[in-house]
Amino acid sequence: xxxxxxxxxxxxxxxxxxxKLFCSCPTSASEPNTAICPICLGHPGSKPVMNSKAxxxxxxxxxxxxxxxxxxxxxxxxxxxxxDLPKNFQITQHELPLGRDGKIALDDKSIVGITRVHLEExxxxxxxxGNHVLIDYxxxxxxxxxxxxxxxINSPSCAREFLKKLNTIISYLDIFDPNNGVIKADANVSIKxxxxxxxxxxxxxxxxxxxxxxxxxxxxQKESEVIQETRGWSAERGITYPMRKKETEADxxxxxxxxxxxxxxxxxxxxxxxxxxxxxxQERAARWEAELGIDKSDAKIIASNKRVANLFEEVAKTTxxxxxxxxxxxxVLRVLNDKGKDIKETAFDAxxxxxxxxxxxxxxxxxxxxxxITEKLAEKAFSPKAYVEENKLTMVGDEDELESxxxxxxxxxxxxxxxxxxxxxxxxxxxxxxxxxxxxGRANAQLTRALLEKxxxx
Amino acid sequence: xxxxxxxxxxxxSIDLVEHTRKxxxxxxxxxxxxxxxxxxxxxxxxxxxxxxxxxxxxxKGKLFGVLITAKDAICVQNLESTAxxxxxxxxxxxxxxxxxxxxxxEGAIILxxxxxxxxxxxxxxxxxxxxxSKPKNPNDKKRVCGGSSGGAAGITKKADFAHIxxxxxxxxxxxxxxxxxxxxxxTPTYGRVSxxxxxxxxxxxxxxxxxxxxVEDAALLLEIISGAxxxxxxxxxxxxxxxxxIPGTVxxxxxxxxxxxxxxxxxxxxxxxxxxxxxxxxxxxxxxxNIELPLNSKYALAAYYIxxxxxxxxxxxxxxGIRYGAYDTLNGTxxxxxxxxxxxxxxxEAKRRILLGTFARMAGFRDAFYTQAAKIRTQxxxxxKEAFKKVDVIITPSMPTIAPTFEHVKKLTPLQSYLMDExxxxxxxxxxxxxxxxxxxxxxxxxxxxIIGDHFCENKIIQVAKxxxxxxx
Ligand SMILES: [Zn+2]
Numbered sequence: 001x002x003x004x005x006x007x008x009x010x011x012x013x014x015x016x017x018x019x020k021l022f023c024s025c026p027t028s029a030s031e032p033n034t035a036i037c038p039i040c041l042g043h044p045g046s047k048p049v050m051n052s053k054a055x056x057x058x059x060x061x062x063x064x065x066x067x068x069x070x071x072x073x074x075x076x077x078x079x080x081x082x083x084d085l086p087k088n089f090q091i092t093q094h095e096l097p098l099g100r101d102g103k104i105a106l107d108d109k110s111i112v113g114i115t116r117v118h119l120e121e122x123x124x125x126x127x128x129x130g131n132h133v134l135i136d137y138x139x140x141x142x143x144x145x146x147x148x149x150x151x152x153i154n155s156p157s158c159a160r161e162f163l164k165k166l167n168t169i170i171s172y173l174d175i176f177d178p179n180n181g182v183i184k185a186d187a188n189v190s191i192k193x194x195x196x197x198x199x200x201x202x203x204x205x206x207x208x209x210x211x212x213x214x215x216x217x218x219x220x221q222k223e224s225e226v227i228q229e230t231r232g233w234s235a236e237r238g239i240t241y242p243m244r245k246k247e248t249e250a251d252x253x254x255x256x257x258x259x260x261x262x263x264x265x266x267x268x269x270x271x272x273x274x275x276x277x278x279x280x281x282q283e284r285a286a287r288w289e290a291e292l293g294i295d296k297s298d299a300k301i302i303a304s305n306k307r308v309a310n311l312f313e314e315v316a317k318t319t320x321x322x323x324x325x326x327x328x329x330x331x332v333l334r335v336l337n338d339k340g341k342d343i344k345e346t347a348f349d350a351x352x353x354x355x356x357x358x359x360x361x362x363x364x365x366x367x368x369x370x371x372x373i374t375e376k377l378a379e380k381a382f383s384p385k386a387y388v389e390e391n392k393l394t395m396v397g398d399e400d401e402l403e404s405x406x407x408x409x410x411x412x413x414x415x416x417x418x419x420x421x422x423x424x425x426x427x428x429x430x431x432x433x434x435x436x437x438x439x440x441g442r443a444n445a446q447l448t449r450a451l452l453e454k455x456x457x458x
Numbered sequence: 459x460x461x462x463x464x465x466x467x468x469x470x471s472i473d474l475v476e477h478t479r480k481x482x483x484x485x486x487x488x489x490x491x492x493x494x495x496x497x498x499x500x501x502x503x504x505x506x507x508x509x510x511x512x513x514x515x516x517x518k519g520k521l522f523g524v525l526i527t528a529k530d531a532i533c534v535q536n537l538e539s540t541a542x543x544x545x546x547x548x549x550x551x552x553x554x555x556x557x558x559x560x561x562x563x564e565g566a567i568i569l570x571x572x573x574x575x576x577x578x579x580x581x582x583x584x585x586x587x588x589x590x591s592k593p594k595n596p597n598d599k600k601r602v603c604g605g606s607s608g609g610a611a612g613i614t615k616k617a618d619f620a621h622i623x624x625x626x627x628x629x630x631x632x633x634x635x636x637x638x639x640x641x642x643x644x645t646p647t648y649g650r651v652s653x654x655x656x657x658x659x660x661x662x663x664x665x666x667x668x669x670x671x672x673v674e675d676a677a678l679l680l681e682i683i684s685g686a687x688x689x690x691x692x693x694x695x696x697x698x699x700x701x702x703x704i705p706g707t708v709x710x711x712x713x714x715x716x717x718x719x720x721x722x723x724x725x726x727x728x729x730x731x732x733x734x735x736x737x738x739x740x741x742x743x744x745x746x747x748n749i750e751l752p753l754n755s756k757y758a759l760a761a762y763y764i765x766x767x768x769x770x771x772x773x774x775x776x777x778x779g780i781r782y783g784a785y786d787t788l789n790g791t792x793x794x795x796x797x798x799x800x801x802x803x804x805x806x807e808a809k810r811r812i813l814l815g816t817f818a819r820m821a822g823f824r825d826a827f828y829t830q831a832a833k834i835r836t837q838x839x840x841x842x843k844e845a846f847k848k849v850d851v852i853i854t855p856s857m858p859t860i861a862p863t864f865e866h867v868k869k870l871t872p873l874q875s876y877l878m879d880e881x882x883x884x885x886x887x888x889x890x891x892x893x894x895x896x897x898x899x900x901x902x903x904x905x906x907x908x909i910i911g912d913h914f915c916e917n918k919i920i921q922v923a924k925x926x927x928x929x930x931x
Contacts, residue, residue, distance in 0.1 A: 038552055042776045044541070044657040045533040045555060047690050077772045083792050088775035135780075253819040255768050255828060258661035261692050 062099025519565025555655020572609030583608025630882025637906025648889030706924030771815030856906030
């Protein structure tokens with residue numbers, strides 16, 4: 001069946017190599033035009049020298065996306081004149097991309113096809129200042145990996161899911177640095193209502209912006225006449241705007257880059273790269289489900305962040321894996337979310353988290369105390385067991401002790417008691433809360449509820 | 459000769475400062491008349507430094523105290539290097555080309571840069587860039603030097619001091635001027651010598667080589683500059699023999715004589731001289747085998763021009779008046795600005811080659827020209843490889859004529875002048891090593907003999923060339 005919407009994406013991922021694609025300049029610099037050399041400035045006589053790390057990273061990504069690797073690595077010159085492009089040609093892969101025919105499967109089992117994965121160099125950056133344009137060549141020669149999909153994405157939300165999955169793969173492979181690197185995309189969008197006339201949207205930066213731009217563009221196409229054209233995306237205004245009509249497609253006059261020899265990819269090299277690819281999120285989640293009995297949605301969410309997933313696996317070794325999964329998904333991720341931090345920026349570690357989960361498993365502390373300790377563990381490492389003992393936070397689980405406390409609470413809150421008895425079930429929650437307050441959160445919640453219910457029956 | 463000079467210099471028995479001062483003086487005098495040098499280096503300070511090390515007994519290097527010149531396209535740190543183009547006027551490289559570094563390590567003194575056809579675009583050295591003077595043939599000032607390494611050949615012939623020249627060939631730019639000026643021009647296998655620091659004409663064809671008065675001296679320079687370089691990924695790691703030590707002998711050598719190269723298209727004097735040289739080599743034990751290279755004869759020139767100009771048109775894109783070299787006042791769009799700087803500073807031949815090269819790689823024409831030419835190149839190499847199963851070297855004239863006059867060159871159409879490359883193009887396109895040596899004179903002007911070898915068989919062409927130079931003495 002033909003879909004209503006066809007979206008294809010071209011995504012540029014900045015590979016997190018230490019040095020640039022064809023020279024030994026660093027890939028990060030604070031001051032403009034400080035990470036430059038004759039090669040990335042295109043000085044006469046300079047020759048590009050391939051950064052084999054970048055090739056490795058791109059090959060890893062291609063393989064992880066299920067691509068077939070090309071038998072040889074070849075580069076081309078894509079010639080166009082622009083002030084940010086030092087040689088007035090970009091070294092890219094045209095004839096023979098590194099990877100071809102890959103895919104990512106979405107949750108609804110639909111497949112997003114990947115046409116090509118290739119390596120190329122980034123141009124510099126233009127900085128507009130009043131009447132002037134300044135050029136910063138620090139970016140010139142930074143390795144980019146371009147991923148091109150077939151137009152098989154059928155909605156902005158599918159695009160988001162695809163990008164999320166891609167992002168997970170990239171982070172699992174450790175080839176992208178979200179703090180330093182940039183992800184850019186071009187998208188082609190067409191809808192059935194308008195006869196699938198293709199519109200290209202250029203230069204969208206960041207995953208969130210891509211979904212926004214697509215949503216806007218589809219609405220725009222539904223409401224107005226659609227012509228084949230290239231549009232830009234303005235993040236500030238939240239709109240796409242016309243850039244140029246399609247008929248004048250640029251002629252880049254591609255030729256093979258003669259300064260880089262064509263080299264053959266050895267089978268052993270592919271195997272070595274393949275062996276470095278870790279178990280990826282989807283397989284990992286499936287394994288936890290099957291082997292540890294972890295809830296499907298807990299597994300998926302934990303697996304989608306490589307570092308959290310690694311932490312979980314470490315913790316699950318020596319404690320109840322199901323409880324560990326639930327706790328990490330609900331509590332650890334909540335803390336990360338609240339703090340807006342990546343796990344590596346926190347003090348979370350497996351040993352102390354395991355200790356905490358053991359306390360929970362053995363009903364030594366209540367969930368509420370557990371939550372408080374989790375928040376503290378994000379800040380600094382300490383032993384939850386010692387902390388609980390020191391601060392006398394052990395759960396009040398002794399039935400006699402709790403029962404007398406419950407009796408006291410019932411006595412002190414006649415209004416709530418009568419409300420409950422006249423059918424106001426919410427009042428029970430209030431009474432449980434009072435017990436918790438009296439114990440500073442240490443009362444066993446289940447036991448308290450049971451005791452209160454029993455006492456109120458009478 | 460160079461070897462003996464360096465040996466004496468190392469021993470301290472030559473006053474290097476004095477020798478260098480005289481050399482500069484002589485070079486300047488030659489230059490006034492013949493226009494070979496575009497820029498002089500600080501040779502005196504270098505000579506003083508070397509002299510001091512000789513006195514301290516620390517002298518070392520195969521080129522100790524020897525003056526070298528570099529074709530203008532070869533970058534020398536802090537010395538204006540423009541490939542004789544106005545668009546690079548004022549450009550002083552930040553680094554030395556690898557060949558320069560290697561010569562300096564061996565104790566050489568950089569005398570200066572030699573003039574060439576702009577970016578190597580020519581066979582007569584008459585296409586020098588705007589503001590440059592055309593060099594004159596050392597044997598007859600009314601005649602051209604040949605190109606594009608014209609200045610290198612001229613100064614090599616004229617120098618009355620210890621000198622060798624770094625030259626460069628894309629489609630014949632070493633053999634051609636060596637032949638016209640009467641010196642030895644040695645072009646190595648593609649990849650034998652690092653191109654790092656060479657201002658590119660056509661990267662898949664460019665080869666830095668040597669020019670000298672003798673085969674041994676050219677071989678010595680080649681042995682110094684050859685070998686793998688991490689800064690040029692196309693440089694080969696094939697081991698480098700001591701080329702300068704190769705003895706001259708042709709005993710048992712099978713010489714392929716390309717019949718189509720010595721037919722009626724060749725000047726009579728040239729044909730006679732080359733055939734005579736071949737029979738003398740036969741007398742010394744070489745075996746003559748006639749061969750034909752029909753594919754090369756038919757397609758090499760066309761394939762060469764298409765590939766060379768396609769690459770050249772991308773190489774020259776970077777010259778746009780922003781980062782270095784010529785510039786102008788900023789106004790208009792960047793396109794207007796680039797066009798203005800490029801129109802004002804490129805010479806006519808550079809513009810012609812950019813246009814032709816851009817055309818050959820345009821969508822719609824690319825398959826018929828660029829892609830096709832690349833495929834043909836593979837076939838042409840195969841044809842040579844087949845030939846080298848039967849012969850050790852192939853001999854042809856270097857050029858079909860003696861050096862023409864400026865007057866004559868002026869009348870040639872671009873196509874006619876491209877046709878002059880008929881003999882030098884095929885080995886260059888195939889990346890084969892070849893050497894041009896003077897083999898006779900006609901009307902007082904030299905005729906060059908071209909000896910072509912298989913890839914990385916420089917030793918064989920040197921051995922044959924050396925034999926010839928011994929008997930022709
Ligand atoms: Zn750099």
